Amino acid sequence: PGAKYKDPKQPLNTRVDDLLRRMTLAEKIGQMSQIDQENATADVISNYFIGSVLRGGGNVPAADAPPEAWVKMVEGIQRAALSTRLGIPVMFGIDAVHGHGYVYKATVFPHNVGLGCTRDPELAKKIGAAVALEVRATGIPFIFAPCLAVCRDPRWGRCYESFSEDPKLVQQMASIISGFQGEIPTGGWRGAPFIASQHNVAACAKHYVGDGGTASGINENNTVATFHELLGIHMPPYYNAIIQGVSTIMVSYSSWNGIKMHANRFLVTDFLKNKLRFRGFVISDWLGLDRITSPEHADYPLSIKLGILAGIDMVMIPYQYVEFRDDLMTLVQNGTIPMSRIDDAVRRILRVKFTLGLFENPYADTSLVGELGKQEHRDLAREAVRRSLVLLKNGKPGEKPLLPLPKKAHGGSILVAGSHADDLGSQCGGWTIKWQGMTGNNLTAGTTILDGIKSAVVPGTDVVFSENPDAGLIQQNRGRFDYAIVVVGEHPYAETSGDNLNLTIPAPGPAIIQNVCGSIKCVVVLVSGRPLVVEPYIGIIDALVAAWLPGTEGKGISDVLFGDYGFTGKLSRTWFRSVDQLPMNVGDAHYDPLFPFGFGLETKPS
Ligand SMILES: OC[C@@H]1[C@@H](O)[C@H](O)[C@@H](O)c2nc(-c3ccccc3)cn21
Numbered sequence: 292p293g294a295k296y297k298d299p300k301q302p303l304n305t306r307v308d309d310l311l312r313r314m315t316l317a318e319k320i321g322q323m324s325q326i327d328q329e330n331a332t333a334d335v336i337s338n339y340f341i342g343s344v345l346r347g348g349g350n351v352p353a354a355d356a357p358p359e360a361w362v363k364m365v366e367g368i369q370r371a372a373l374s375t376r377l378g379i380p381v382m383f384g385i386d387a388v389h390g391h392g393y394v395y396k397a398t399v400f401p402h403n404v405g406l407g408c409t410r411d412p413e414l415a416k417k418i419g420a421a422v423a424l425e426v427r428a429t430g431i432p433f434i435f436a437p438c439l440a441v442c443r444d445p446r447w448g449r450c451y452e453s454f455s456e457d458p459k460l461v462q463q464m465a466s467i468i469s470g471f472q473g474e475i476p477t478g479g480w481r482g483a484p485f486i487a488s489q490h491n492v493a494a495c496a497k498h499y500v501g502d503g504g505t506a507s508g509i510n511e512n513n514t515v516a517t518f519h520e521l522l523g524i525h526m527p528p529y530y531n532a533i534i535q536g537v538s539t540i541m542v543s544y545s546s547w548n549g550i551k552m553h554a555n556r557f558l559v560t561d562f563l564k565n566k567l568r569f570r571g572f573v574i575s576d577w578l579g580l581d582r583i584t585s586p587e588h589a590d591y592p593l594s595i596k597l598g599i600l601a602g603i604d605m606v607m608i609p610y611q612y613v614e615f616r617d618d619l620m621t622l623v624q625n626g627t628i629p630m631s632r633i634d635d636a637v638r639r640i641l642r643v644k645f646t647l648g649l650f651e652n653p654y655a656d657t658s659l660v661g662e663l664g665k666q667e668h669r670d671l672a673r674e675a676v677r678r679s680l681v682l683l684k685n686g687k688p689g690e691k692p693l694l695p696l697p698k699k700a701h702g703g704s705i706l707v708a709g710s711h712a713d714d715l716g717s718q719c720g721g722w723t724i725k726w727q728g729m730t731g732n733n734l735t736a737g738t739t740i741l742d743g744i745k746s747a748v749v750p751g752t753d754v755v756f757s758e759n760p761d762a763g764l765i766q767q768n769r770g771r772f773d774y775a776i777v778v779v780g781e782h783p784y785a786e787t788s789g790d791n792l793n794l795t796i797p798a799p800g801p802a803i804i805q806n807v808c809g810s811i812k813c814v815v816v817l818v819s820g821r822p823l824v825v826e827p828y829i830g831i832i833d834a835l836v837a838a839w840l841p842g843t844e845g846k847g848i849s850d851v852l853f854g855d856y857g858f859t860g861k862l863s864r865t866w867f868r869s870v871d872q873l874p875m876n877v878g879d880a881h882y883d884p885l886f887p888f889g890f891g892l893e894t895k896p897s
Contacts, residue, residue: 307641319637327609333371346385355395358663361429362655380653384433391425392723396736398668399719405679405839407454407863412466419470423492424662430655433493437467439528440503444874447508448789451820455863456876458527465531468494475536482568484646485536496532498543501525510787511544538571538643553579560602572604572639592618604636676847682858682892684835693834695854695897700773704753708760708807711818712778713741720840721785728783737843747849762806775811780818795824804828822866854897861891
């Protein structure tokens with residue numbers, strides 16, 4: 292009869308044990324290797340027994356490739372893996388962190404900072420399930436999401452990837468994992484990876500642990516905290532992830548009290564694997580081992596020794612797969628790294644692959660291509676946009692509320708101004724088509740905020756759009772406009788490029804606010820990954836809406852501005868007065884925000 296590991300009727304552990312004992316050291320190290328797709332040729336995959344490939348910065352297939360092209364690319368990689376002696380399928384991973392953002396015409400959902408403002412775990416689950424279908428439409432079974440960072444300082448360039456500053460809210464929204472992977476049956480075996488079906492994907496809780504607590508929000512820096520603080524603030528979401536059967540956990544670049552997380556055996560092995568009983572696999576971040584030393588890659592054998600002995604199971608190498616294989620082989624052969632550690636890593640990786648059903652279904656289900664960007668998913672994203680918006684001001688003191696706006700302008704015209712009114716890329720933010728995101732309207736299929744406004748007003752109401760209107764012109768025409776909608780904010784960024792110590796609204800935002808709101812009743816819609824400095828302008832603004840990074844469904848904003856739906860969102864983060872106050876989080880002794888955590892005005896549907 293065929294080998295036991297190939298028999299789906301065999302118990303999982305039997306399959307794992309049967310396969311493991313057949314593997315050579317080179318094949319085991321191969322399974323622990325994740326390489327960037329740019330160097331994932333058939334020869335490399337088969338000669339190095341590569342276990343996983345990721346979509347890194349590359350651009351194959353093209354930025355406007357259809358799902359079929361993604362399926363074809365992943366299939367080629369898989370075919371090479373299945374041609375090896377043991378035919379262990381490869382696992383392709385991608386950052387689907389707010390929908391399948393890298394893929395042309397995918398539904399792009401609000402980034403996590405906005406989802407946190409909905410405070411709705413059930414919505415998070417629905418989004419996770421929709422994203423899983425869109426990812427599977429491209430033949431990919433593994434995503435590097437969700438980010439469970441508890442961002443404690445909005446100066447961090449990745450704060451928008453965090454659901455909240457409050458660990459309890461992050462724990463609630465971690466339910467997105469049950470959408471990605473499917474809902475674990477109650478009383479499911481805690482800690483073991485769970486994936487319900489071929490319409491689900493393996494998720495990755497990241498970045499373990501304390502990524503959102505670094506000094507001044509400096510990316511990849513040091514999180515100073517007692518163990519009690521670490522457990523109280525940054526660890527809780529991982530309990531929820533493990534209970535839901537999260538398949539993988541990614542280690543953070545950051546350090547805890549000066550110790551690199553990628554070299555932290557106490558937290559990765561003693562605590563996560565032994566105490567919390569996590570039984571999926573732990574993956575490094577990109578060049579995570581190399582960055583244990585400074586300069587990075589200064590002593591790769593040392594990096595590998597520290598990282599693997601800390602408990603890392605799969606290494607996102609992503610290019611040095613020859614050096615990694617050679618150095619790790621040597622470290623095992625000279626006894627520095629025991630074979631038992633290698634076997635633990637490979638056992639965990641195989642457990643996830645068997646649980647994913649990869650051995651039975653190594654290739655895409657091409658009947659799913661229609662799931663990509665499906666209208667039903669766009670409608671769900673539009674609902675998420677509506678519920679993520681936070682109304683911070685609605686009418687000046689003693690004046691009646693400005694929102695909801697009338698769809699019919701009695702003076703005949705409304706003015707829409709600002710750099711972010713008609714910029715799909717900026718409303719999506721980072722991790723969209725490109726790692727750093729893009730500006731402009733040609734990156735993918737979606738609806739800008741301006742599009743939404745135009746489709747919301749009644750015929751006869753003239754929408755005048757001027758990205759950066761001249762102050763004089765506004766003065767001359769001020770009587771012409773019933774009100775103005777000013778849409779400004781941040782341009783896309785990701786990771787370190789988003790680190791920012793002043794958090795001012797980028798120019799020409801402030802000038803546009805002053806020019807327009809100084810003359811016309813205005814609602815300012817802020818498109819940003821985090822709270823920004825608004826106190827200097829709050830007096831001249833009639834209404835202020837935090838829209839975060841809403842994604843492709845811009846109509847979600849006009850739905851609420853014009854009263855088809857009421858504002859319900861509540862701040863997932865404290866809105867500071869000045870950056871001098873940072874870090875400042877709900878529960879702090881000295882807490883003097885402009886708008887507190889949980890704040891949000893409400894309106895009724897009109
Ligand atoms: O995209 C894979 C992972 C992603 O999942 C992690 O959340 C993130 O920390 C990350 N940074 C890089 C990356 C950083 C610098 C240069 C090139 C790539 C790669 N990655």
